[in-house]
Amino acid sequence: xxxxxxxxxxxxxxxxxxxxxxxxxxxxxxxxxxxxxxxxxxxxxxxxxxxxxxxxxxxxxxxxxxxxxxxxxxxxxxxxxxxxxxxxxxxxxxxxxxxxxxxxxxxxxxxxxxxxxxxxxxxxxxxxxxxxxxxxxxxxxxxxxxxxxxxxxxxxxxxxxxxxxxxxxxxxxxxxxxxxxxxxxxxxxxxxxxxxxxxxxxxxxxxxxxxxxxxxxxxxxxxxxxxxxxxxxxxxxxxxxxxxxxxxxxxxxxxxxxxxxxxxxxxxxxxxxxxxxxxxxxxxxxxxxxxxxxxxxxxxxxxxxxxxxxxxxxxxxxxxxxxxxxxxxxxxxxxxxxxxxxxxxxxxxxxxxxxxxxxxxxxxxxxxxxxxxxxxxxxxxxxxxxxxxxxxxxxxxxxxxxxxxxxxxxxxxxxxxxxxxxxxxxxxxxxxxxxxxxxxxxxxxxxxxxxxxxxxxxxxxxxxxxxxxxxxxxxxxxxxxxxxxxxxxxxxxxxxxxxxxxxxxxxxxxxxxxxxxxxxxxxxxxxxxxxxxxxxxxxxxxxxxxxxxxxxxxxxxxxxxxxxxxx
Amino acid sequence: xxxxxxxxxxxxxxxxxxxxxxxxxxxxxxxxxxxxxxxxxxxxxxxxxxxxxxxxxxxxxxxxxxxxxxxxxxxxxxxxxxxxxxxxxxxxxxxxxxxxxxxxxxxxxxxxxxxxxxxxxxxxxxxxxxxxxxxxxxxxxxxxxxxxxxxxxxxxxxxxxxxxxxxxxxxxxxxxxxxxxxxxxxxxxxxxxxxxxxxxxxxxxxxxxxxxxxxxxxxxxxxxxxxxxxxxxxxxxxxxxxxxxxxxxxxxxxxxxxxxxxxxxxxxxxxxxxxxxxxxxxxxxxxxxxxxxxxx
Numbered sequence: 001x002x003x004x005x006x007x008x009x010x011x012x013x014x015x016x017x018x019x020x021x022x023x024x025x026x027x028x029x030x031x032x033x034x035x036x037x038x039x040x041x042x043x044x045x046x047x048x049x050x051x052x053x054x055x056x057x058x059x060x061x062x063x064x065x066x067x068x069x070x071x072x073x074x075x076x077x078x079x080x081x082x083x084x085x086x087x088x089x090x091x092x093x094x095x096x097x098x099x100x101x102x103x104x105x106x107x108x109x110x111x112x113x114x115x116x117x118x119x120x121x122x123x124x125x126x127x128x129x130x131x132x133x134x135x136x137x138x139x140x141x142x143x144x145x146x147x148x149x150x151x152x153x154x155x156x157x158x159x160x161x162x163x164x165x166x167x168x169x170x171x172x173x174x175x176x177x178x179x180x181x182x183x184x185x186x187x188x189x190x191x192x193x194x195x196x197x198x199x200x201x202x203x204x205x206x207x208x209x210x211x212x213x214x215x216x217x218x219x220x221x222x223x224x225x226x227x228x229x230x231x232x233x234x235x236x237x238x239x240x241x242x243x244x245x246x247x248x249x250x251x252x253x254x255x256x257x258x259x260x261x262x263x264x265x266x267x268x269x270x271x272x273x274x275x276x277x278x279x280x281x282x283x284x285x286x287x288x289x290x291x292x293x294x295x296x297x298x299x300x301x302x303x304x305x306x307x308x309x310x311x312x313x314x315x316x317x318x319x320x321x322x323x324x325x326x327x328x329x330x331x332x333x334x335x336x337x338x339x340x341x342x343x344x345x346x347x348x349x350x351x352x353x354x355x356x357x358x359x360x361x362x363x364x365x366x367x368x369x370x371x372x373x374x375x376x377x378x379x380x381x382x383x384x385x386x387x388x389x390x391x392x393x394x395x396x397x398x399x400x401x402x403x404x405x406x407x408x409x410x411x412x413x414x415x416x417x418x419x420x421x422x423x424x425x426x427x428x429x430x431x432x433x434x435x436x437x438x439x440x441x442x443x444x445x446x447x448x449x450x451x452x453x454x455x456x457x458x459x460x461x462x463x464x465x466x467x468x469x470x471x472x473x474x475x476x477x478x479x480x481x482x483x484x485x486x487x488x489x490x491x492x493x494x495x496x497x498x499x500x501x502x503x504x505x506x507x508x509x510x511x512x513x514x515x516x517x518x519x520x521x522x523x524x525x526x527x528x529x530x531x532x533x534x535x536x537x538x539x540x541x542x543x544x545x546x547x548x549x550x551x552x553x554x555x556x557x558x559x560x561x562x563x564x565x566x567x
Numbered sequence: 568x569x570x571x572x573x574x575x576x577x578x579x580x581x582x583x584x585x586x587x588x589x590x591x592x593x594x595x596x597x598x599x600x601x602x603x604x605x606x607x608x609x610x611x612x613x614x615x616x617x618x619x620x621x622x623x624x625x626x627x628x629x630x631x632x633x634x635x636x637x638x639x640x641x642x643x644x645x646x647x648x649x650x651x652x653x654x655x656x657x658x659x660x661x662x663x664x665x666x667x668x669x670x671x672x673x674x675x676x677x678x679x680x681x682x683x684x685x686x687x688x689x690x691x692x693x694x695x696x697x698x699x700x701x702x703x704x705x706x707x708x709x710x711x712x713x714x715x716x717x718x719x720x721x722x723x724x725x726x727x728x729x730x731x732x733x734x735x736x737x738x739x740x741x742x743x744x745x746x747x748x749x750x751x752x753x754x755x756x757x758x759x760x761x762x763x764x765x766x767x768x769x770x771x772x773x774x775x776x777x778x779x780x781x782x783x784x785x786x787x788x789x790x791x792x793x794x795x796x797x798x799x800x801x802x803x804x805x806x807x808x809x810x811x812x813x814x815x816x817x818x819x820x821x822x823x824x825x826x827x828x829x830x831x832x833x834x835x836x837x838x839x840x841x842x843x844x845x846x847x848x849x850x851x852x853x854x855x856x857x858x859x860x861x862x863x
Contacts, residue, residue, distance in 0.1 A: 106688070107679075107683060107688070107787070107788070108786075108787075108788050111683070111688030111689075111786075111787075112688055112689060112690075114688060115687075115688050115689070272833040298830075298832055299832045299833035300827075300832045300833065301832070301833060301835060301836055303792060304832070304835070305782055305783040306577055306581075306782075306824075306827075307832075308573060308577065308708045309570065309573070309574055309577070309824065309827040309828045309832070310827060310832050312570045312573065312708065313570075313830065329690055329784055329786075332784070333783075339704075340704075340705045340708050340709070340710060341705075341708060342704075342705070372689065372690075375689075375692070376690060376692055376784055378692065
């Protein structure tokens, strides 16, 4: 079953409890686990018996057993030191396919995330199954040679095995994600797992992933910011390619808001999930380091539509910056509420000195950096709304148009941004399977820890993701860029507003959407990506909005300043 | 003070939507003694139909025509809910046979999934019918659309109240609600009254969808939480009466907005449920509800 449609996950019983022979097979697997030395205070048989008394189906209890152990605060490692402490369901995936699990948000208010994941991961799987892995051939400018890759005719990995995605909806519940992981391991024997849903999913699943010894990549999940990423913990199976909130917040507040823009007062409005709680904590800590504090901290429930009351209270402190920490739809509603207060952002000067309250908006990357947000917010979202992402997946320079074309051929639409992470996660796994010469988890983890910049393993990203044995995050702080909301018809400014080379060249008139903004982090970008940033981006003006001032002494005949009224 | 007035007005606006759906819950409850858990999703379908009809990317009709289509769609979907979820159960005592809970919930889930499959995950935006009050875009921080919700919510509730207390049809409905068997003996077509109640509930859901679409984005799950809160509103007011549903809706809307005004934005949903519990403890039949005396 290739690229099957995502199925909503439920805790139990999931769906069809299975035919008798299927249930027997699961029981047999559990017997093998017991035989392999799993000796717990409540063993498998006792657990099944107790579960039957509680009326749970056999299949459901089989899936829930490890979760039950985890919930009891006992890991398999604690129980069975001599067996390696893992639920090794073992063996290769069936036949000629290798299953990779994906947990994302496919329904509800965050369903746009699932769409991004689908677009990115499905395209990557399709390309690998069709063309194999890229040979690493690059263009003279050092970019992946997409034409050469498209001409490769040997598909699959490990001698022609196809990759298959097993997709599950987290239903905006970490518990559901745990259940989905159980199912994917026991039923589909996944060899890798991509987390692309709630932050909470990976927090909730990490112990289970360790017990099953499943290599996991957080495409949209942040363990780094909460000090849960190896080597700070022993979850060696977990890797992160998602730009951590802590870096995004630090760079937006330190480099952009205070140093570049001179803002001094900050208000916060966030949702009541882990995203909001983590954002609030990290923002508070970052501001404290700068000798600043939040003038207001307000919350809302995910899905709320009217935040006027919260923002009215925030208005009392007249913050220069209003931080909004939530997903795209909620962020759009927050800006509509701001519009009702006639407090939309106008320009830098007004945000700083008034008159009235017109704060600049800095948002969570899953909200204000999404095109969905720009579409939903409409006129309420103004040019200059800021967020953050990392240097990667830039489709708006000529060198990457081929990738955009491939995407368009596949889905009939252009990428909206964010698809690159799920795509690159699939490529990372495929590369690791090849390096490991199989799907043995320990070897795959070792291979992931030895990913290199060479080899062109990433299809969509300019800057390949790399891990090492002591660094399970694929990025560095110098990779971070700003994301700014551009509108086709911005208000006239002095100096004249320049939306940047890439927009003029690639976007149709009236384009509204977020894109990279690099000026304030140019030192970091030059350190990390001198060739790319200096020669391609800076020289040609990509992502340098409204800041090019002629200067014959500067390397490319101009310098970048912060003399911009909008951002 | 302005903030407080804005919070109260917002409470009325939220309450307007809850009231409309709570009335729909009540009307169906009156004739069938069941709660239609798919009511919020009927509203969702009507909102999607309005979006398709009014959006320039699709039919691009003027809003009154689009509204008419949405109301018809609401009525049709409500009838489908009745045909699929309740009619197959035949004659049953809803107090002992609780199959209707599963069937209405199942239809609710099916509607959500169908909407997701047909319309996709992307939320849709709908332009408000009225964009300005005079020269102003907002008044006391509320948009014209929110004022429209308040006005239409109250006016419709009053019309239904009059309809059900002063007309032959209303008397027949109340007679059916009071004692179905006797009403039938008195010549009232109780089956028609059941279908009528679903029809009216569908139209009310259509109005709610039309009013709500420009305020929250149209999405497959837009009716889930709103429907749940409207059900709570119906219970808080005292299920089985239009007036009670109006009062219940306004109460829930006010609890929500005043809790946000008081700085407990993240606790609004919890406070709504706490309100329900407290009111049921103090007045088990709801604020305006009357105890039913079962004759044996």
